[in-house]
Amino acid sequence: MESTIINGRAVADEVLASCATKISQGDVVPGLAVIIVGDNPASQVYVRNKVRACEKAGLHSEKYALSVDVSEVELLGKVAQLNADPAIHGILVQLPLPAHINEDKVLTAIAAHKDVDGFHPENIGRLVAGLPGLRPCTPAGCMVLLERAGVSLSGSRAVVIGRSNIVGKPMALMLINAGATVTVCNSKTPSLAATVQQADIVIAAVGRPRLITAEMIKSGATVIDVGINREDGGLVGDVDFESVRTVAGAITPVPGGVGPMTIAMLVSNTLQAAIA
Numbered sequence: 001m002e003s004t005i006i007n008g009r010a011v012a013d014e015v016l017a018s019c020a021t022k023i024s025q026g027d028v029v030p031g032l033a034v035i036i037v038g039d040n041p042a043s044q045v046y047v048r049n050k051v052r053a054c055e056k057a058g059l060h061s062e063k064y065a066l067s068v069d070v071s072e073v074e075l076l077g078k079v080a081q082l083n084a085d086p087a088i089h090g091i092l093v094q095l096p097l098p099a100h101i102n103e104d105k106v107l108t109a110i111a112a113h114k115d116v117d118g119f120h121p122e123n124i125g126r127l128v129a130g131l132p133g134l135r136p137c138t139p140a141g142c143m144v145l146l147e148r149a150g151v152s153l154s155g156s157r158a159v160v161i162g163r164s165n166i167v168g169k170p171m172a173l174m175l176i177n178a179g180a181t182v183t184v185c186n187s188k189t190p191s192l193a194a195t196v197q198q199a200d201i202v203i204a205a206v207g208r209p210r211l212i213t214a215e216m217i218k219s220g221a222t223v224i225d226v227g228i229n230r231e232d233g234g235l236v237g238d239v240d241f242e243s244v245r246t247v248a249g250a251i252t253p254v255p256g257g258v259g260p261m262t263i264a265m266l267v268s269n270t271l272q273a274a275i276a
């Protein structure tokens with residue numbers, strides 16, 4: 001069986017185009033502030049791509065590059081200033097932060113209605129309760145890809161591999177809210193292969209290159225690969241794409257799958273925050 005390749009770049013372009021249309025027709029120019037601390041090369045690339053996507057969609061964006069030794073108090077001061085700025089509707093603090101800064105404290109300091117990454121405890125609580133709110137961008141992007149691929153979630157069996165606060169856990173909650181029967185795996189899960197084999201929908205968010213192989217996949221399953229692993233100067237996912245594509249019904253590539261959706265959902269969240 002040759003699977004359908006889910007083109008995340010194309011879907012992300014559609015989401016961005018739809019945001020751009022709404023922004024050009026609206027009265028408010030949504031404003032996003034991105035704070036980056038230090039010079040982590042991967043973070044620099046992510047932030048550059050986010051700012052570029054904002055500009056493309058017609059958002060106002062501001063970038064604050066702070067030195068790696070900025071104090072927690074100074075960073076919290078910047079967040080407080082942006083919380084009070086009426087031209088800014090979304091605030092994103094690029095992770096990871098240096099070890100001397102308490103990430104949870106900083107993320108919780110962002111006003112919940114400007115938390116376009118969806119990591120604030122209030123927004124996570126709203127997700128748990130199934131209430132509207134700003135949703136974490138990567139799992140929200142996976143949900144859009146599943147919807148566009150025509151995958152029916154209610155009554156399906158989904159397996160999420162990874163339980164991080166930014167991907168695995170919110171992903172599982174979104175699938176639960178959509179009516180899927182969800183299993184969440186971690187590094188200690190016994191019989192990972194047998195568990196994944198049960199799934200109609202597999203979400204891999206691990207950070208281990210090609211961990212998920214064809215033998216683990218039920219024929220016809222939908223496989224969403226969140227993993228981004230740097231290897232030999234290129235990017236590979238958590239799924240062994242070449243073998244799994246011969247078994248899966250549909251699969252996302254890396255790059256060109258979930259990655260572009262994360263950025264598109266950030267723009268969508270900023271628009272949502274601006275018009276709320």
Ligand code: NAP
Nearest residue numbers: 138162163164167186187205206207226227228258259262
């Ligand atoms: P993370 O915080 O390191 O979490 C990884 C999770 O995978 C943990 O829950 C860990 O289990 C689990 N795990 C590790 N080895 C495993 C194994 N052998 N079997 C089963 N589970 C295992 O990572 P993350 O932030 O969620 O990111 C996951 C991946 O997605 C990374 O490659 C990251 O770069 C990528 N990512 C991509 C995007 C995007 O836009 N495409 C966005 C965010 C992240 P324990 O909890 O037991 O340690």
